[in-house]
Amino acid sequence: MSVPKPSFNPTGRRPFLIRLGAALLGFLSLLIAPLAGLFVVTDPLRRSPSAGHRVKIGALALFGEKDPPRRVPILAARQNAWTRDKEARLGAVYIQRTGPDTVRALSVVCPHAGCYVDFDVEQDRYLCPCHHSYFGLQGQVVSDRSPSPRGLDELEVEIDGNSEIWVVFQQFRSGIKEKVPLG
Numbered sequence: 001m002s003v004p005k006p007s008f009n010p011t012g013r014r015p016f017l018i019r020l021g022a023a024l025l026g027f028l029s030l031l032i033a034p035l036a037g038l039f040v041v042t043d044p045l046r047r048s049p050s051a052g053h054r055v056k057i058g059a060l061a062l063f064g065e066k067d068p069p070r071r072v073p074i075l076a077a078r079q080n081a082w083t084r085d086k087e088a089r090l091g092a093v094y095i096q097r098t099g100p101d102t103v104r105a106l107s108v109v110c111p112h113a114g115c116y117v118d119f120d121v122e123q124d125r126y127l128c129p130c131h132h133s134y135f136g137l138q139g140q141v142v143s144d145r146s147p148s149p150r151g152l153d154e155l156e157v158e159i160d161g162n163s164e165i166w167v168v169f170q171q172f173r174s175g176i177k178e179k180v181p182l183g
């Protein structure tokens, strides 16, 4: 008994669908390069604070040379997969004027386990309320009983031509001696 041969019709519906599929695939592959470029261009918006975020703090004149360190919130644009916050709160830093043209910026995050430290004006030192680590004005650990494995993390500071303070806001791993950026 003979099996009937399938007939091939080059003008039929199936070849048309195959050609259409191939054309669509070609079109999608053309989109890959521009989308990859867009991804790179918008990268700073999606970057987490741990990757280092240059943030404007304010005028140098707002910080007196005799003032104690002041906690300043860090606000910056942040983008996740679906939304873009114009002024998301990324964290905070302590700012202290250390001279006519110099400023120190310390992370508020305790390197022991990540609590926010307070500044004790009476004692002129930082104190972590969670497990009682104490830090001096330069961020150094000042008590043998402080469980923090290192001092407070100092952040990069820049004062621009208009006497505005900028900080590279960054977060670091807690619980270890070394200052290792997160992310």
Ligand code: FES
Pocket (backbone or CB within 6 Å): 110, 111, 112, 113, 114, 115, 128, 129, 130, 131, 132, 133, 147, 148
């Ligand atoms: S988190 Fe600061 S001492 Fe533990």
